[in-house]
Amino acid sequence: MKTSKNKTKFVILGLLSEEPLTGYEIKKIVDTRFGFFWSESFGQIYPELKRLEGEGLIIGNELLANENQSGKASKKYKITEIGRGDLRKWLAEPVEKIAVRYEILLKMYFSNNTTPEVILNHIREFQIIHKKQQFIFDRIEDELRGNIDLHENHQAILTVLSLGQKLEVSYVDWSNEVINLLEGKLKNS
Amino acid sequence: MKTSKNKTKFVILGLLSEEPLTGYEIKKIVDTRFGFFWSESFGQIYPELKRLEGEGLIIGNELLANENQSGKASKKYKITEIGRGDLRKWLAEPVEKIAVRYEILLKMYFSNNTTPEVILNHIREFQIIHKKQQFIFDRIEDELRGNIDLHENHQAILTVLSLGQKLEVSYVDWSNEVINLLEGKLKNS
DNA sequence: GGCGGCATGTAAGTTGTTACATGATTAA
DNA sequence: TTAATCATGTAACAACTTACATGCCGCC
Numbered sequence: 417m418k419t420s421k422n423k424t425k426f427v428i429l430g431l432l433s434e435e436p437l438t439g440y441e442i443k444k445i446v447d448t449r450f451g452f453f454w455s456e457s458f459g460q461i462y463p464e465l466k467r468l469e470g471e472g473l474i475i476g477n478e479l480l481a482n483e484n485q486s487g488k489a490s491k492k493y494k495i496t497e498i499g500r501g502d503l504r505k506w507l508a509e510p511v512e513k514i515a516v517r518y519e520i521l522l523k524m525y526f527s528n529n530t531t532p533e534v535i536l537n538h539i540r541e542f543q544i545i546h547k548k549q550q551f552i553f554d555r556i557e558d559e560l561r562g563n564i565d566l567h568e569n570h571q572a573i574l575t576v577l578s579l580g581q582k583l584e585v586s587y588v589d590w591s592n593e594v595i596n597l598l599e600g601k602l603k604n605s
Numbered sequence: 606m607k608t609s610k611n612k613t614k615f616v617i618l619g620l621l622s623e624e625p626l627t628g629y630e631i632k633k634i635v636d637t638r639f640g641f642f643w644s645e646s647f648g649q650i651y652p653e654l655k656r657l658e659g660e661g662l663i664i665g666n667e668l669l670a671n672e673n674q675s676g677k678a679s680k681k682y683k684i685t686e687i688g689r690g691d692l693r694k695w696l697a698e699p700v701e702k703i704a705v706r707y708e709i710l711l712k713m714y715f716s717n718n719t720t721p722e723v724i725l726n727h728i729r730e731f732q733i734i735h736k737k738q739q740f741i742f743d744r745i746e747d748e749l750r751g752n753i754d755l756h757e758n759h760q761a762i763l764t765v766l767s768l769g770q771k772l773e774v775s776y777v778d779w780s781n782e783v784i785n786l787l788e789g790k791l792k793n794s
Numbered sequence: 795g796g797c798g799g800c801a802t803g804t805a806a807g808t809t810g811t812t813a814c815a816t817g818a819t820t821a822a
Numbered sequence: 823t824t825a826a827t828c829a830t831g832t833a834a835c836a837a838c839t840t841a842c843a844t845g846c847c848g849c850c
Contacts, residue, residue, distance in 0.1 A: 421808080421809085421839095422808085422809085423706075423708065423711070424809090424810095426711065426715075427711065430711065430714065430715035430718070433715065433717075433718050438828095438829075438830090439829080439830070439831090440828065440829050440830075441829095449714075450710075450711070450714070452705075453705055453706065453707040453710045453711075454706060454707070454710070454711060455704075455706075455810095456810090457810065457811060457812085458830080458831080459810070459811065459812075459831090459832080459833095460809080460810065460811090462830065462831055462832085463831085463832085466831095488816085488817060488818060488819095488828070488829045488830070489829080489830085490828085490829055490830075491829095491830080500718065503715065503718055504718055504719055507712055507715065507716070507718060507719040507723060507724075508719065508723050510727075510730070511708050511709045511712060511727045511730065511731065512708045513734070514705065514706065514707050514708075514709070515644075515705070515706040516641075516642055516703065516704070516705045516706070517612075517642065517643060517644075517703065517704040517705070518642040518643070518703050518768075519612065519700050519701045519703075520700045520703070521639075521642045521643070521765050521768060522612070522615065522616065522619065522639070522642075522643060523696055523700060524761055524764055524765050525619065525638075525639070525758070525761055525762065525765050526615075526619035526622065526692065526696065526758075526761075527696070527758070527761045528622075528757060528758045528761065529619070529622050529689065529692055529693055529696060530693055530696040530697065534696060534697050535696075538699075538700045541699070541700065542700065545702070568717060569714070569715075569716070569717045571786075572713055572714055572715075572716045572717065573714065575713055575782075575783055575786070576710045576713050576714050578779060578782065579707075579710060579775070579776075579779045582775040582778060582779050583772065583775055585775070586768070586771040586772055586774070586775050587768075589771060590767060590768045590771055593764075593767065594764055597760075597764070610836080610837085611836085611837085613837090613838095627800095627801075627802090628801080628802070628803090629800065629801050629802075630801095644838095645838095646838065646839060646840085647802080647803080648803090648804080648805095648838070648839065648840075649837080649838065649839090651802065651803055651804085652803085652804085655803095677800065677801045677802070677844090677845060677846060677847095678801080678802085679800085679801055679802075680801095680802080
């Protein structure tokens with residue numbers, strides 16, 4: 417089974433399977449809810465929405481400027497039955513292996529070419545970012561556990577969040593180890 | 606400080622900072638040693654080597670077919686002092702935030718649109734892959750700890766590996782949790 | 795004789811980012 | 823009045839993948 421590329425399509429279909437949305441709203445949801453494991457830009461979303469409408473997988477409904485809360489006309493899309501079919505088919509396809517890029521590990525690997533101080537600063541910065549993210553995730557978890565029926569896919573959201581939390585623990589633990597190691601090295605020199 | 610894009614450049618400079626290499630060897634090293642946090646294709650490496658040579662950051666040395674172990678002529682590149690300067694400059698620049706794409710979390714998030722069995726199969730597959738990877742990393746660690754002076758950047762390699770190991774633990778733990786949850790759901794239905 | 799590994803390279807296509815243009819409303 | 827938010831869309835570019843062409847050597 418050949419796996420489908422063009423994941424933007426399925427991000428859109430997946431989000432529209434819950435409720436009708438505009439392109440702008442899709443982008444916002446991807447940024448806030450999927451931020452730690454996915455990203456999409458407007459330059460991908462808008463042309464893709466047009467394409468999917470052309471294929472009959474979604475249908476758009478124009479809203480006049482006075483019908484929504486903004487000053488500009490917008491377009492709310494909803495998924496069709498054909499769209500749901502494509503979504504289900506993709507869900508059953510084999511999962512593509514995770515794709516990651518950690519520039520920090522590249523710099524760590526090549527760290528012989530610079531001073532320990534330079535690397536230490538990077539790791540400290542890294543740790544600050546991930547401690548913050550850890551805090552945010554824990555907040556989100558509290559909120560979700562307090563409102564069990566806010567989303568119909570409540571359990572799925574918690575499961576996704578759970579991997580995010582575990583990864584943040586790994587990042588913070590690892591940076592602690594590296595900071596200790598590098599600080600020890602600096603003291604002995 | 607604006608961060609440099611075009612990371613292929615620094616992967617090449619970084620690897621050449623240790624020893625002269627051919628394009629083919631660079632690709633092999635990226636695949637085997639950086640595989641879990643980075644990737645480069647031939648289509649990126651070969652044109653980039655040409656460009657870097659044109660800029661005087663590296664210099665290539667042609668080897669005839671009979672001078673190496675293959676049947677084809679090859680080109681060994683080594684880094685210049687200017688190249689080392691660029692590498693050091695990049696090492697001091699702020700680190701770009703990690704970029705990840707977990708298609709499995711997308712499917713998890715949208716799992717309401719399919720059956721628990723479909724998701725369960727994906728998670729089981731995911732777990733098999735990451736248990737294998739965990740085993741491989743532990744092997745590499747044993748090997749490295751047994752040969753302390755194989756590489757001059759020995760400690761850096763262990764540090765990079767350490768994050769890989771922690772991430773694999775997260776993946777395996779998480780998939781265990783999800784498998785238990787979904788199997789429970791299937792029994793109660 | 796065929797396959798896998800060594801080895802280089804290009805072309806075409808896809809994917810994704812960034813910047814820009816447009817423009818109304820609301821809050822500081 | 824100015825910045826932020828809502829909102830859509832395109833153009834240019836940069837990054838990256840995939841397939842292909844070429845060809846020797848050693849092994850089974």
